[in-house]
Amino acid sequence: MTLQPLDRTRRSFIWRELVAAGARFAEVNGTATAMDFGNPAAEAETARRMGLVDLSPLPRTGYKGRGALDWLRSQGVQVPEENNRALVQPDGSVACRLAPSELLLLGPLDGAPGLVDELDAAWPGPDAGTGAYRVPRPDTNLWFALTGSDADAMFSKICGVDLRTSHFPNLGIAQTQVARLSGIVVRADLGATPVFHLLADCASAGYMLAVLKDAMDEFGGGLVGLAALRELARS
Amino acid sequence: MKLINCPLNGPRNAQEFVCAGEVKLMPDPNACSDTEWTDYVFMENNTAGVVREWWCHVPTAFWFIAERDTVTDTFIRTYPASEVFGARVDFAAPAAKGGGA
Known part of the structure; x- marks a missing residue:
């Protein structure tokens, strides 16, 4: 079966x-x-x-808020320089900058745990003062x-x-x-x-x-x- | 197709936008009279001419300000709300006004 x-x-x-x-x-x-x-x-x-x-x-996640991009950079994400542009990350995931305050991360095609899971595990929650809020996409x-x-x-x-x-x-x-x-x-x-x-x-x-x-x-x-x-x- | 220029996404079909009325300065909700607050929340000037309005690009939930001529229905300028509103507004809970059990 x-x-x-x-x-x-x-x-x-x-x-x-x-x-x-x-x-x-x-x-x-x-x-x-x-x-x-x-x-x-x-x-x-x-x-x-x-x-x-x-x-x-497949895994995917998102973060938005005034501090979102700074927090993502601090976690090692290569954030695209311009809005509405994407950047392929070393693990094959695609970081999509949707706005000055929002990023969407599409996981790699192998579906393996990678940046998406690392970020979601590292995120300290909405009250930690990062100014970043999670946008769960799955x-x-x-x-x-x-x-x-x-x-x-x-x-x-x-x-x-x-x-x-x-x-x-x-x-x-x-x-x-x-x-x-x-x-x-x-x-x-x-x-x-x-x-x-x-x-x-x-x-x-x-x-x-x-x-x-x-x-x-x-x-x-x-x-x-x-x-x-x-x-x-x-x- | 009528186009509106979204400051974040560029020209898009007007169908993708909604208008949320005039940009007005908010009175202090704890200090103003009920009449002033009602005026702020419900009343519109309905000006014939150039107005400043809130617009939202729905697919991105991006709010911005547009200057629009209501006589000719043409957009003069659109720009991010951050050009006008730079800081977050925190609302303090008003002191209890008596009554209640």
């Missing part, structure tokens, strides 16, 4: 859809995560053109990755910001509406493949997935597993 989402306490927001799509799961970060949908090689090809990966089980934000050479064209159907890869730089961030929901879009390419991370309200995960699948359809895109994304990182 292979691992199924109900075998673990934490589950992806779209676990039912993943099961229905024939996902094969493995444990990542204590959660059953869709590694592939039966054909890893074909999915890696799809991911190069137009793929959607559910990264919701239980509030869905996390999808939209990958491939057609991802920017797909976004043009559902997002008003110009995300064309010729105009929107790698490690750029757009905080805007996607499919009429508030969302954060972070471009963090893997190898030569454009990758857009999308975070939005988890309560609308089913809706967002349906919209994205519909928008990807004309590009021949579809759900791919985490294994395909890791393959992009290797190539």
Whole structure:
């Protein structure tokens, strides 16, 4: 019997859809995560053109407040110099500066404990005088990755910001509406493949997935597993 | 599509913003009269001309101040609230006013 989402306490927001799509799961970060949908090689090809990966089980965290960036620097985080820019950290996590007073940290694709867990363990609480407040993201934000050479064209159907890869730089961030929901879009390419991370309200995960699948359809895109994304990182 | 220039995020679709009314100086809540407080909380001047308003970019919950001409509905300038409000306001609990058991 292979691992199924109900075998673990934490589950992806779209676990039912993943099961229905024939996902094969493995444990990542204590959660059953869709590694592939039966054909890893074909999915890696799809991911190069137009793929959607559910990264919701992976670690992520956030801090905001007047003292947030200073506290994060004191903890060894390399904070981007400008707002709405991201910076890849030595452990592979991506630090996204959302404002002069807010940073979002996306954990690495291997899901291993790293900077995210270190920060959350080191955080002294809201009353310690750091001026930093924790913004726990795993239980509030869905996390999808939209990958491939057609991802920017797909976004043009559902997002008003110009995300064309010729105009929107790698490690750029757009905080805007996607499919009429508030969302954060972070471009963090893997190898030569454009990758857009999308975070939005988890309560609308089913809706967002349906919209994205519909928008990807004309590009021949579809759900791919985490294994395909890791393959992009290797190539 | 009508665009509004968010000081943090740049030009964005006007759909992404909400307006929260005029920027007004808050009277001291412990010293002002009920009339002054009511005026501050509920009453708007509804000026025809250039006004200073609170706006919020909803996807980022970023609050900023906009100068807008209400006659032509054009934005003249937008800037972070920190240009006007530099310090945190701490509210002291008012002394109990008698009554109560």
